[in-house]
Ligand SMILES: Nc1ncnc2c1ncn2[C@@H]1O[C@H](COP(=O)(O)OP(=O)(O)OP(=O)(O)O)[C@@H](O)[C@H]1O
């Protein structure tokens with residue numbers, strides 16, 4: 001009896017195996033290549049943002065002795081607020097700088113004027129005088145005294161000290177003059193100009209001057225907008241999903257609704273902005289630029305995401321759990337709310353937080369409803385003009401000065417940190433809720 | 438029918454049909470099921486045992502497209518009467534499924550869930566008592582008494598199945614339906630379960646679907662043999678296994694069809 005060789009042995013079987021192995025290896029190589037590519041792109045993106053952005057987190061400031069000369073501030077000797085408000089603080093600061101560099105006196109008169117201006121330009125020309133104004137306003141008794149203050153340098157000086165300015169070009173082509181460079185070097189050596197953490201970036205409102213600008217107002221605007229968005233989109237989205245999945249009758253109308261919710265998720269967000277403009281602002285007469293309107297618009301954009309996430313989370317709950325609940329006499333509503341919903345909660349929360357994170361990054365619809373306000377104050381109610389962090393980033397990125405580009409990156413870093421925090425919360429909630437089971 | 442026997446009848450079914458989207462899976466069954474005893478449903482796969490079992494606690498109502506017709510009475514009361522709330526029926530007719538399905542909650546909460554929603558416990562102490570008794574009756578107490586706070590899903594398959602039985606017992610039902618409760622269990626867990634069923638029949642009416650002839654023979658008083666949606670033969674278990682009247686029953690029991 002001839003011993004029949006197995007079909008899985010021999011040369012041909014080995015050839016088949018080799019072919020299979022090769023296609024597996026190719027597939028794996030593609031997978032790894034895709035991941036490496038994605039990681040490189042991410043690293044490059046983060047690297048370039050952090051590489052420019054970190055510099056905005058510190059800033060140079062100047063320590064200066066300032067004489068609050070009475071003859072300039074209050075020539076008539078009065079201290080009434082009106083006089084103090086309109087007093088010439090610019091002049092005070094110019095004098096203070098001049099006092100610090102008395103050599104300017106020796107220059108010819110034409111030269112002297114230019115030198116005085118350049119000299120003053122070392123500090124933040126609106127930030128310095130404003131700072132003094134506020135101090136004097138708070139305590140009018142200071143008039144006549146000499147005080148020491150710490151004020152931000154101009155953005156040009158700051159950029160120069162950070163090494164962002166090319167000084168190897170002829171003087172006329174650069175924003176900082178040889179004289180200014182010499183002064184700044186002196187001040188730096190004496191420690192009068194020092195670098196420190198840039199608190200303004202986090203706690204100040206927007207400004208025309210980069211050295212004074214911060215994200216506080218747009219950050220608060222974003223928080224308010226998100227608050228409205230969450231309040232509307234979360235309950236409505238989760239409720240609609242539960243109804244559609246569990247209680248909706250099976251008919252054409254409901255099918256139609258389902259299809260449209262899926263379509264809604266694919267609508268470009270700017271369309272929601274147009275809707276907000278047409279319906280909320282023009283028809284319903286709601287206030288322009290207000291977080292409440294932004295919140296409603298973003299809620300429309302977010303709630304299909306939440307519905308879809310909730311429905312898939314509900315469907316992932318094994319039907320045996322519902323059967324178990326029904327079999328001990330739970331009603332349909334009880335089976336849903338006692339069992340399915342808690343089990344679906346991590347998925348619902350994760351989906352909702354991701355939806356919120358998307359909403360947080362939305363810019364276009366907010367532009368449509370005018371949330372691009374230039375704000376020097378933090379909005380304090382949902383109906384006041386406000387702006388949002390991504391809109392702020394958009395505005396800053398549009399500005400020409402070098403100093404804005406690092407601030408744009410810094411604001412992006414802050415936005416990313418908020419997003420990472422939101423995702424962290426999602427993960428934390430997930431693990432916490434799952435531990436209870 | 439004498440007074441005595443009709444008292445012992447729990448369910449009376451006349452011409453019960455179950456269909457899924459118009460396709461009939463149970464084709465006109467008449468049967469009477471005795472109280473405080475074990476009734477076994479046997480038959481080849483797909484013959485409609487589960488479909489028929491779900492008639493008794495109206496679980497078929499929850500399946501889209503499933504329709505039940507016929508007259509089904511529990512203690513003489515029509516359980517498909519328009520005014521009858523299936524929620525209350527299911528409190529009286531508990532069910533244990535093929536795959537153990539404890540809730541992803543603590544062991545305590547699993548058992549306490551039914552009493553809680555039906556408001557059976559006046560106080561925490563009451564509830565503790567119910568949980569304790571139910572777990573004890575289900576033969577699980579000694580194994581879990583020190584970890585009532587642990588998740589029910591962390592138990593072994595056999596323990597989970599007994600937990601699910603405890604969960605059913607906790608609402609004080611009159612009937613317990615079991616759909617192949619031992620099919621996912623090893624022989625030792627199965628033996629434990631059978632002992633438990635033996636004890637439970639003292640207080641409950643038990644209807645069990647099983648694929649194990651030996652199991653049906655061991656634990657049931659009456660056996661019903663189903664084939665393609667029909668009730669072929671229904672008799673004392675001894676009778677079915679020793680002297681079946683129908684050839685089809687005999688073939689199935691001997692393993693010649695199925
Ligand atoms: N949810 C359902 N939808 C449609 N058809 C179903 C459904 N459940 C059961 N059926 C059909 O009804 C018939 C009976 O099924 P059933 O589950 O009652 O059989 P069974 O006797 O329990 O089988 P098994 O021993 O394999 O569990 C089968 O033909 C099955 O395809």
Ligand SMILES: [Mg+2]
Pocket residue numbers: 486487488616
């Ligand atoms: Mg079955």
